[in-house]
Amino acid sequence: MRIVFMGTPNFAVASLSALKNSGFDIAGVVTAADKPAGRGQKLNESAVKKYAVENGLKVLQPLKLKDPVFIEDLKSLRADLFIVVAFRMLPEIVWNMPTKGTINLHGSLLPQYRGAAPINHVIINGEKETGVTTFFLKQEIDTGDIIFSDSIPIADDETAGSLHDKLMVLGADLLVKTVKAIETNTYNEVPQPQGGELKEAPKIFKDFCKIDWNQPSQTIYNFIRGLSPYPTAFCTLNDKGLKIFKAELETKKPDIPVGAFLTDGKTYLKFAAKDGFLKLIDLQYEGKKRMSVEEFLRGMRL
Missing domain, CATH: 3.40.50.170 (Formyl transferase, N-terminal domain)
Structure with missing residues (x-):
């Protein structure tokens, strides 16, 4: 054949x-x-x-x-x-x-x-x-x-x-x-099931990849994972793009506005979602190479 x-x-x-x-x-x-x-x-x-x-x-x-x-x-x-x-x-x-x-x-x-x-x-x-x-x-x-x-x-x-x-x-x-x-010739074709709820998987464009911090934290966590390493979820920080390749989920309810961030300037940077935080682990700031959050914070004053 x-x-x-x-x-x-x-x-x-x-x-x-x-x-x-x-x-x-x-x-x-x-x-x-x-x-x-x-x-x-x-x-x-x-x-x-x-x-x-x-x-x-x-x-x-x-x-x-x-x-x-x-x-x-x-x-x-x-x-x-x-x-x-x-x-x-x-x-x-x-x-x-x-x-x-x-x-x-x-x-x-x-x-x-x-x-x-x-x-x-x-x-x-x-x-x-x-x-x-x-x-x-x-x-x-x-x-x-x-x-x-x-x-x-x-x-x-x-x-x-x-x-x-x-x-x-x-x-x-x-x-x-x-x-x-x-x-x-040892197979049987099976028609695809009809009816019911079908979930689609359309092509992903850049606009789709922007994070909406008003979403639940689990939803954003899934979003980041589903776009890593490509095409990559992103947000803005100081009016520049920030790609997020990996983050951890923190379920503690934020006491700061949605989309705001907390950092100690050394080891952690986390953004507030609707009901929790996304703690950034692996990222890339606009114009820079991909790096860990610790590397990023050493060269960036927030």
């Missing part, structure tokens, strides 16, 4: 590596075009491309997925199955091409948390469990029939970064299981 793999970030590399190490025939890899980045505007290659090149895999980098040249190149690979992990929305002319269909690995337990940022949103919403799901692509995003899923608990101090790494490994294993089942 010939496979074309489509993906871009590190999350997808684990899956591609697992498939290759399991002996599957990777006919080609589709990933994002190189983009200029940094002060020198040097072309930056995706993590998937770097892995593919290092392992001698054919790479396609279309700017437009409906480009006739790309479509012909894709057809020439004669793939039986397409696999999508952290890529882009595919047009029907692409996902409907292979004889065995196109499958996707998604970082949530579908049908919950459809969308671009499931790992962030499950933590922001205070969920206790999440997982990964493999399913066949259909026209509407993340709605296809489920093949397999696997779940893990979410720790109380979990961050989007730590959960990303756990799901990356869990997802790679589930994907290998899924492809083996498709190859041997």
Whole structure:
């Protein structure tokens, strides 16, 4: 069975590596075009491309997925199955091409948390469990029939970064299981449940990341964890941005206004929420590097 793999970030590399190490025939890899980045505007290659090149895999980098040249190149690979992990929305002319269909690995337990940022949103919403799901692509995003899923608990101090790494490994294993089942025709597709309350996971933009200190302290604590290390929750301090990567929850009711802070100028800096404090541990002040709160206070008079 010939496979074309489509993906871009590190999350997808684990899956591609697992498939290759399991002996599957990777006919080609589709990933994002190189983009200029940094002060020198040097072309930056995706993590998937770097892995593919290092392992001698054919790479396609279309700017437009409906480009006739790309479509012909894709057809020439004669793939039986397409696999999508952290890529882009595919047009029907692409996902409907292979004889065995196109499958996707998604970082949530579908049908919950459809969308671009499931790992962030499950933590922001205070969920206790999440997982990964493999399913066949259909026209509407993340709605296809489920093949397999696997779940893990979410720790109380979990961050989007730590959960990303756990799901990356869990997802790679589930994907290998899924492809083996498709190859041997030993699986049953299950339509996604309809009805009930569905929680979404839309793409996160900068404005979303600003902390509202009027929220309950637990809600803000989840918010900080769910956006750490990227794109990072932030507030303002002395009219400059302050990114918060890690904080601790203090349930003592504040006797200062919401959004105000307390500090001893040496070891702690904590902001008042509606019903408690958020004690900052790891942060980055605008124009400075990321540092501990102790380092920050040594160079900052508040």
